[in-house]
Amino acid sequence: MSSRSNAEWLQALTERPGEAQGEALQDLSDFLQRATLVYLSLHRSELTGWSRDDIRTLAEDVTQEALLEIRDSLESFRGDSKFTTWAYRFAINRAASELRRRHYRNVSLDQLQEDEPVVFQALLLEREAVEPERMMERRNYLNLLRDIIETDLNERQRAAITGVHVQGLPVDTVAAALSMNRNALYKLLHDARKRIKARLQAQHLTEGDILAAFED
Amino acid sequence: MDPTNFLHWLDQIYSTTTTEIDCDQLQLLLPAYVDFNVAGDDPGDRLPQVKAHLAQCPDCAEEYEGLRAVAELEAHGGLPQVEETLAQFETEEPVPEHTDPVPA
Numbered sequence: 222m223s224s225r226s227n228a229e230w231l232q233a234l235t236e237r238p239g240e241a242q243g244e245a246l247q248d249l250s251d252f253l254q255r256a257t258l259v260y261l262s263l264h265r266s267e268l269t270g271w272s273r274d275d276i277r278t279l280a281e282d283v284t285q286e287a288l289l290e291i292r293d294s295l296e297s298f299r300g301d302s303k304f305t306t307w308a309y310r311f312a313i314n315r316a317a318s319e320l321r322r323r324h325y326r327n328v329s330l331d332q333l334q335e336d337e338p339v340v341f342q343a344l345l346l347e348r349e350a351v352e353p354e355r356m357m358e359r360r361n362y363l364n365l366l367r368d369i370i371e372t373d374l375n376e377r378q379r380a381a382i383t384g385v386h387v388q389g390l391p392v393d394t395v396a397a398a399l400s401m402n403r404n405a406l407y408k409l410l411h412d413a414r415k416r417i418k419a420r421l422q423a424q425h426l427t428e429g430d431i432l433a434a435f436e437d
Numbered sequence: 438m439d440p441t442n443f444l445h446w447l448d449q450i451y452s453t454t455t456t457e458i459d460c461d462q463l464q465l466l467l468p469a470y471v472d473f474n475v476a477g478d479d480p481g482d483r484l485p486q487v488k489a490h491l492a493q494c495p496d497c498a499e500e501y502e503g504l505r506a507v508a509e510l511e512a513h514g515g516l517p518q519v520e521e522t523l524a525q526f527e528t529e530e531p532v533p534e535h536t537d538p539v540p541a
Contacts, residue, residue, distance in 0.1 A: 251519075255522065259506060259507050259510060259522060262525055271526075273526060276523060301468075302469040303508075306471055310468050313500050317500050321496070341443075385495070386446045392494060392495060404460040407493075408459055411459075414450050418453050427451075428450075431447055432447065435440065435443065435444060
């Protein structure tokens, strides 16, 4: 574990190139690589078939990219966490993005739009005996939600809901298919949620009302 | 959409607030949130806007879990060495998350 305080990390990393800075960079690189490997080990099911050398190379690449980003971002460190926790965030963000990119490389906008018409279909399949009145109630709620999605949301919001909530794809992956970044997609989905909530509340429907129709 | 996803989505809709922090803002606050957690504080109490975002964004939530696991290991004995973790890729079990009770 690092014995440097936050101030000591900052001082060593920002001083003139020399022995102290070199040591701090080497230590930070080592910590980042170890943190990256811990993260990758938690997601080992996504690395099936990878050799030890492949994983080592991925961790080294992530570490190098994170180290560059950290050096460029040192001025933004506000000291409200441990320096190392702040630094690990860059490596984990990079490692997570890389795993998602490799795992879901061919998702397209067309693929998201193909599934739009069947968004709620699976919810009406009868897995168990459901009373006809209850099934009618479910159908009515789903028709209302479908109407809200079709009339109140735009094409990109519909595709985003299909990708994230129906297909269960990562936000990063859906964002890439829609040619935007994760932050923009979050805002798009947030706006969609606000619109849907407002319409449901305008009809005086609570979450409990709808849950009661769907819970076993 | 399967029933589990639907009920989760419904909960996300009704939990929506007018002002939510976005992913960029979340990333800035995440290290402090993790450190509160590792120190045994209730991070959702200290940074409720982070907790709310994590309930809405699966990618940020996944990165939170990863960062928390790393910070827990560092706080309780240190991160395993590179070769130690690499060797564990060849065994069945992933690197365990720290499981000592969190101080009250």
